[in-house]
Amino acid sequence: MSGTTTRERIAQCCKRLRLRKLTDNLALVDESDPEQYVLRLLEMEVAHRDRVRVDRAIKTAGFYALKSLEDFRFDEVTLPAALTPEALASLQFIADRENLILYGNVGTGKTHLATALGIEACKAGRRVAFYRTAALVNTLIRLNEGGELDAFLKRIEKLDLLICDEWGYVPVDRDGAQLLFQVVSACYEKRSLILTTNLEFSKWATIFVDETMTTAIIDRLVHHSHLLIFDGESHRVKHSLMRH
Ligand SMILES: Nc1ncnc2c1ncn2[C@@H]1O[C@H](COP(=O)(O)OP(=O)(O)OP(=O)(O)O)[C@@H](O)[C@H]1O
Ligand SMILES: [Mg+2]
DSSP states (O other): OOTTOOHHHHHHHHHHHTTTTHHHTTTOOOOOOHHHHHHHHHHHHHHHHHHHHHHHHHHHHHHSOOOOOOOOOTTEEEEOOOHHHHHHHHHHHHHOOOOEEEEETTTTTTHHHHHHHHHHHHHTTTOOEEHHHHHHHHHHHHHHHTOOOOHHHHHHHHOOOEESTHHHHHHHHHHHHHHHHHHHHTTTTTEEEEEESSGGGHHHHHSSSHHHHHEEEHHHHHHTTTEEEEESOHHHHHHHHGGG
C-alpha cells in the first residue's frame, strides 16, 4: 500500500465496511478526544442510515403525494371517543392491529390523513403500502391471471399497514371483489388497514356486487376498527382559484 495516505486507507476500509458517509464526515468532525471523535462519526453514520431507510420505505410504500401530520387540521374531523390526534400520531392502532375507516365527502382530507399516518409509520420503521383501491384491484386481477397472486399476498403479509385509498369509488366486479376479499382476509387481525371512502356501509353492496362477500368484508373490516368522520367542506373547493 505504499503511497497510499492514511485518509485513503480509511476510505478503503469504510468502503469495505459499507460505512458510506463516514469518509465524507472525517473532516467535518472537530473533536480532539479520540473516543468522542469516533462516537460522533458513528452517530452521523447511524443518522444517515436511518434517513436512507425511511426514504426508501416511503418510496416503496407508493404514496401518490407526500403529506404531513403537522399540516393536517383536525377541527373538521369527528374522531371516535377512544381516539385523539395524539393517539393517532403515536400509531398505537398499528401496534394493536386495528383499522381506521376514514369516511366523508370529497376534498375533506381523508387521503391527506391516511398518507400522513402512513409516512409516520414509515418513519417508525413500519412496513407500509399505499394503493388506490381501483389500482389494487387491477393489479390483483393481472397477478391472478399471471399466476403470481400468492407471491403478492405474501408481500401483503409482511406489511404492518395497508392503505386502500378511494375505497368504493369505482365499481368492482365479482372477480375483483373476491380478490379484494383475500387481501382484507390476509390483513384481518394481523395488520392494520386504513380505508378512505365516501361510501356508507349500506351502499357497499352496490360497489362489490356480491352481497354475501360484501357482508363478509364489512364484518372483517369493522371488527377492531375506528370510524373517523370527515364532515367539513371540501378543501379543494374552499381553496380553489375559481372561487376568488
Ligand atoms: N384537514 C385538513 N388539513 C389540511 N389540509 C387539508 C385538510 N383537508 C384537506 N386538505 C387538503 O385539501 C386537499 C384535498 O384533500 P384530500 O385529497 O385529502 O381529500 P379527500 O377527502 O381524500 O377527497 P376525495 O374523497 O376526493 O379523495 C389536499 O391538498 C389536502 O392536503
Ligand atoms: Mg382522496
